[in-house]
Amino acid sequence: xxxxxxxxxxxxxxxxxxxxxxxxxxxxxxxxxxxxxxxxxxxxxxxxxxxxxxxxxxxxxxxxxxxxxxxxxxxxxxxxxxxxxxxxxxxxxxxxxxxxxxxxxxxxxxxxxxxxxxxxxxxxxxxxxxxxxxxxxxxxxxxxxxxxxxxxxxxxxxxxxxxxxxxxxxxxxxxxxxxxxxxxxxxxxxxxxxxxxxxxxxxxxxxxxxxxxxxxxxxxxxxxxxxxxxxxxxxxxxxxxxxxxxxxxxxxxxxxxxxxxx
Numbered sequence: 208x209x210x211x212x213x214x215x216x217x218x219x220x221x222x223x224x225x226x227x228x229x230x231x232x233x234x235x236x237x238x239x240x241x242x243x244x245x246x247x248x249x250x251x252x253x254x255x256x257x258x259x260x261x262x263x264x265x266x267x268x269x270x271x272x273x274x275x276x277x278x279x280x281x282x283x284x285x286x287x288x289x290x291x292x293x294x295x296x297x298x299x300x301x302x303x304x305x306x307x308x309x310x311x312x313x314x315x316x317x318x319x320x321x322x323x324x325x326x327x328x329x330x331x332x333x334x335x336x337x338x339x340x341x342x343x344x345x346x347x348x349x350x351x352x353x354x355x356x357x358x359x360x361x362x363x364x365x366x367x368x369x370x371x372x373x374x375x376x377x378x379x380x381x382x383x384x385x386x387x388x389x390x391x392x393x394x395x396x397x398x399x400x401x402x403x404x405x406x407x408x409x410x411x412x413x414x415x416x417x418x419x420x421x422x423x424x425x426x427x428x429x430x431x432x433x434x435x436x437x438x439x440x441x442x443x444x445x446x447x448x449x450x451x452x453x454x455x456x457x458x459x460x461x462x463x464x465x466x467x468x469x
Contacts, residue, residue, distance in 0.1 A: 212244055212245060212413065212414075213244050214244050214245045215244050216242065217240045217241070217242050217243070218241055218242060218278065218386065218387060218419050219240070219241045219277045219278075219387060219419075219421075220239065220240035220241070220275070220276045221237060221238060221239055221240075221263070221264070221273060221274070221275050221276075222273055222274050222275075223236050223237070223238055223272060223273040223274075224236070224237045224238070224260070224270045224274075224275070225237070225270055225271055225272040225273055226259055226263060226268055226270045226271060227271060232443050233268075234256045234263070234270065234440075234443045234444075236273075236444065237256075237260060237273075237440070237443070237444065237445050238445065239438045239448060241387070241419060241421055242419070242436075243386075243419055244413070244417060244419055245420075245435040245436060246413055246419075246420045246421075246422070246434050247419075247420065247421045247422070247434065247437070247438070248423070248430045248434040248437045248438070248451075249261070249421065249422070249423050249438050249439075249440065250423070250425070250427070250430055250437060250439055250440075250454075251439055251440035251441050252464060255440040255441050255442065256443040257440055258300060258391055258423065260440065261297070261389050261421070263275070263285070264290070264295070264389060264421070265287060265290040265291075265297050266284070266285040266286045266287035266288075266289060266290045267287060269284040270283075270284060277290075277295070277387075278293065278294075278386075291320055291383070292320055293386075294385050294386035295385060295387045295388075295389065296317070296380040296381070296383045296385035296387075296388050297380060297388075297389045297390075297391070298376045298377055298379075298388075298389070298390050298391060298393060299376070299391050300391040300392045300395060302372045302373060302376055303376065304372060304376055304379070306363065306364055306365030307363055308363065308364065309360065309361050309362060309363055310351070310356060310359050310362055310367070311344075311351065313364055313376075313379055314350055314351065314375065314378045314379050314382050315343065315344070315347050315382070316382075317378070317381070317383045318346065318382050318383070346382065346384075347382055348360075350378045350381050350382050351378065353381070353408075353415075354374050354377065354381075356371065356374060356375065356378065359371060369396055370397050370398070370404075370405075373393060373396075373401075373405065374404070374405070374408070377390075377405075377408060381412065381418075384416075385418060386418065386419060387418075387421065388419070388420045388421070389421050390409070390420065390423065390424075391422075391423050392424060393409065393422060393424065394406075394424055394425075394426050394429055395425070402429065406429060406432065409433060410433065422434075431451040434451055435450070436450060437449065437450070437451055437454045439454055439457070439459075439460050441459075441463040446459045446460065447459055447460050
């Protein structure tokens with residue numbers, strides 16, 4: 208656990224969320240809340256419903272039951288464009304970048320919602336559109352400096368090793384200046400050094416920008432070191448929630464990970 212962070216009021220909460228795909232129940236009556244400024248982890252065995260829950264939070268999936276409250280506004284479901292415009296950004300379990308585009312251009316796509324110029328103005332790159340792009344490029348360069356990837360700013364991301372691709376994807380999300388950052392297995396497939404770097408950038412993002420972070424992660428060492436609070440899913444149900452120490456000693460969590468309850 209890191210030094211104590213300043214945790215504020217509830218930023219996002221879900222109440223009694225249930226999600227099914229035909230006869231398959233992905234989530235059943237899940238409730239949790241994420242407070243402003245915290246790092247919140249969602250953990251559980253494979254197939255527990257973790258990514259499905261993240262997809263509900265940013266509007267990719269629409270639950271059949273329950274409600275979502277974000278920044279005080281309650282709705283039955285979050286729509287993807289609403290989540291992005293209101294300050295939720297996302298990375299994915301499998302890297303989702305434009306492989307033929309450079310690092311700089313990939314991160315620039317994270318600024319799209321903040322651009323006000325029309326397509327014609329952007330195409331001819333004149334007047335206000337030219338000024339606006341310069342301002343957005345300046346913001347992107349700050350993200351590149353923050354993530355220490357200046358050396359690859361002009362490199363097509365398809366040529367980069369996996370760990371750097373994950374860092375570029377984080378950069379694209381940060382370029383949107385989110386209030387809530389959703390990270391789906393940010394350490395997956397990384398070696399120890401790459402994990403240490405990603406942990407540092409996640410902590411720095413939370414500390415320097417005040418970004419609230421919700422992450423899915425299988426590495427329990429990472430979860431226990433980074434998180435303020437942890438929710439545990441098993442077969443689509445929440446079986447525990449609390450501080451890392453509370454969750455680690457919870458018998459239901461121990462059983463789920465050891466397979467005792469199944």
